[in-house]
Amino acid sequence: MSSEEDSSQASSSSVSPPTSSFSSPPPVSHFIGRKEDIVRAGRVTQLVNGCRDVLVLHHQGQLYAMDKHCYHAGGALQNGDIEEFNGLLCIVCPWHKYKITLAEGEGLYQAVDNPTARPLRTHWRSKGVKQRIHKVAEVNGDVYVTLNDSGEAIESDVYQTEKYRTMFQAVQPKPKPRK
Numbered sequence: 001m002s003s004e005e006d007s008s009q010a011s012s013s014s015v016s017p018p019t020s021s022f023s024s025p026p027p028v029s030h031f032i033g034r035k036e037d038i039v040r041a042g043r044v045t046q047l048v049n050g051c052r053d054v055l056v057l058h059h060q061g062q063l064y065a066m067d068k069h070c071y072h073a074g075g076a077l078q079n080g081d082i083e084e085f086n087g088l089l090c091i092v093c094p095w096h097k098y099k100i101t102l103a104e105g106e107g108l109y110q111a112v113d114n115p116t117a118r119p120l121r122t123h124w125r126s127k128g129v130k131q132r133i134h135k136v137a138e139v140n141g142d143v144y145v146t147l148n149d150s151g152e153a154i155e156s157d158v159y160q161t162e163k164y165r166t167m168f169q170a171v172q173p174k175p176k177p178r179k
């Protein structure tokens with residue numbers, strides 16, 4: 001556990017749904033696609049406003065948007081499974097299995113009460129917000145993202161540079177040639 005990780009208990013209290021419905025697109029929003037297409041695909045990624053790689057996903061009737069690259073080492077979150085931990089829906093990064101809450105972008109970790117006691121008792125706890133979450137809105141079947149421009153640095157910001165964009169594209173698996 002890094003020193004910056006706090007030990008706050010991961011909360012299972014209800015969080016506000018990340019999808020909003022409006023009669024017109026919110027100001028400074030970016031069109032992502034038709035909701036029906038996103039629901040069908042489950043996940044879409046897009047370079048938003050020419051500067052931010054965003055993952056938009058649909059799960060259990062809700063839309064969520066977050067930075068596409070995992071805060072830990074830039075893993076491709078669009079390939080992660082969605083699982084529930086302590087009542088919180090998380091995307092599990094396919095690279096090293098970090099858990100990130102869909103609604104808040106918190107990193108979760110499993111803490112042990114007393115490492116000498118048997119059986120071990122563990123709890124899910126929060127490291128705080130590590131992944132930048134963006135707002136999603138649906139307007140007449142169109143889905144828009146409003147980038148979270150909070151000036152506070154969030155760890156996933158590190159992978160939102162041209163250098164990493166180029167690097168990640170270079171390591172994408174190449175499509176297999178057709179026979």
Ligand code: FES
Nearest residue numbers: 070073075093096
């Ligand atoms: S890159 Fe996501 S867990 Fe390591």
